[in-house]
Amino acid sequence: MGWTAPRDWSAISSGIVTASSLNTDVRDNMLVLSTHTHTGAAGFGASSMSGLTLAALATLTFADQSANPDAAGELQRNGNDILWYGSSVVNLTAADASAGTASLRSLGTTSVKAAAGNHGHDMGDLTPTINASGGSSSGGSTSIGYATVVAAGANTYLEVGITPSVDVALVASTNWIFTGQSGSSSYSAVLLIDGTAQGSAQTGAVGTGAAVQANQQGMKAVSGGSTYLVRSTFTNTHGSEALLVITSVNRHAVAVS
Numbered sequence: 001m002g003w004t005a006p007r008d009w010s011a012i013s014s015g016i017v018t019a020s021s022l023n024t025d026v027r028d029n030m031l032v033l034s035t036h037t038h039t040g041a042a043g044f045g046a047s048s049m050s051g052l053t054l055a056a057l058a059t060l061t062f063a064d065q066s067a068n069p070d071a072a073g074e075l076q077r078n079g080n081d082i083l084w085y086g087s088s089v090v091n092l093t094a095a096d097a098s099a100g101t102a103s104l105r106s107l108g109t110t111s112v113k114a115a116a117g118n119h120g121h122d123m124g125d126l127t128p129t130i131n132a133s134g135g136s137s138s139g140g141s142t143s144i145g146y147a148t149v150v151a152a153g154a155n156t157y158l159e160v161g162i163t164p165s166v167d168v169a170l171v172a173s174t175n176w177i178f179t180g181q182s183g184s185s186s187y188s189a190v191l192l193i194d195g196t197a198q199g200s201a202q203t204g205a206v207g208t209g210a211a212v213q214a215n216q217q218g219m220k221a222v223s224g225g226s227t228y229l230v231r232s233t234f235t236n237t238h239g240s241e242a243l244l245v246i247t248s249v250n251r252h253a254v255a256v257s
Contacts, residue, residue, distance in 0.1 A: 003032045145248030149181060155235035158247045166224040170194070171252040173217035174232035178245040180208040185238035191216040194228045206243070 006025045009017075054060070062077035069076050069085035076083060082092045090102075096112045097103035105114035150156050162170065174191045190201040198218025206212045222228050230251045236243045 003029060143248065143250045145246065147244070147246045150234060150236040150243045150245050152185070152236055152238050152240050152242060155233060156245065156247070157231050157233040158249050159229055159231040160249055160251050161227050161229045162251065162253055163227040164222065164224045164253055166255060168222060168224070168253045168255055169219055170222050170228055170230070171217075171219045171254060172198070172230040172250065173215065174247065174249045175213065175215045176202075176232070176234055176245060176247055177211050177213050178206060178234070178243050179211045180206055181242040181244050183208060183241040185236060185241040185243050187243060188235045188237050189214055189216070190233050191218055192229075192231045192233065193218050193220040194222060196220060203237075 004024055006029070007021065012021070062082065065076045065078055067076075068078055068083050068089045070089075072085060072087070074085045081094065084090045084092055093104070095104040096106055099111040105112070107114055107116050144158060144160055146158060148156055158174075162168075170193055172191060172193050174189075176189050178187065184205060184207045186203070186205045188201045188203045191198045196218075198216055202214040202216060204212070204214075216232075220228075230249060232247050232249045234245050234247055
C-alpha cells in the first residue's frame with residue numbers, strides 16, 4: 001500500500017461520497033503516514049538532508065545543550081560557546097586562548113593576541129629566545145640576550161653552557177636594563193657560574209620614568225670534560241607591579257696554561 005493523491009471532491013458524480021473513496025483518500029493515506037519510513041517517495045520525506053542550502057536563512061539559532069559534543073561531526077551550543085567535535089572538542093567562539101592554542105584572536109601586542117599589519121614592538125612585546133651554543137675547549141666567547149616582562153613576585157633567567165675538553169677559566173658578565181611596566185617596583189638580580197653566585201645580589205627599586213642598568217661579573221676555574229652553566233637570574237620582588245627587563249650574558253672560556 002502506498003500514498004494516493006487525494007481526489008478533487010468537487011468532481012464527484014452526483015455529490016455522492018462512497019466508502020471506497022473515503023477509504024482510499026482518508027483511511028489508507030492515514031495508515032501510510034503512520035508507518036512512513038522516509039524513503040523519499042510521495043508522502044515519505046527523505047531521510048537525508050544532503051543538498052540542503054541555507055542561502056535564504058536569516059538567523060540560525062542553536063538550543064543550549066549545556067554540554068560539550070562527544071561524537072565526531074557534532075556541532076552544538078554550550079552556554080555562549082559553539083563547539084565542534086572532530087577528534088576532540090574545539091571551541092569555535094573562544095578568543096585569545098593561551099599561546100600555542102588555536103583560537104580567534106583580537107588585535108593587540110601580547111602573546112595571545114594577533115598583531116595588526118602596521119604594528120610595532122616595544123621591549124615588553126619581545127619573546128625570550130635562548131639559542132647560544134657552547135664555546136671551544138681552549139677559548140671562545142658567547143653573548144646572548146632577550147627582553148621579557150617579569151610579573152610581580154616572579155623571576156626570569158638567561159642561561160648558557162659550555163663543555164670544555166681541558167681546564168679553563170670560565171669568565172662571565174651579565175647586564176640588566178629594566179623599568180617598571182606601569183608603576184614602581186623592586187628587584188633582585190644575580191650572576192651564577194656553575195651554581196656559585198658571583199658576589200651579592202644586585203637589589204633596589206625602579207620607577208617608570210627611565211630605564212635602570214645593573215651589571216655583575218665573575219670568574220671560576222673549571223675542569224675539562226664536564227658541562228658548566230652561566231646563569232643570569234632577575235627577580236621582581238614587588239607584590240603587584242610588573243617589570244620590563246632586557247638581560248644579556250657574555251661568557252668567555254680562557255685556557256689555563
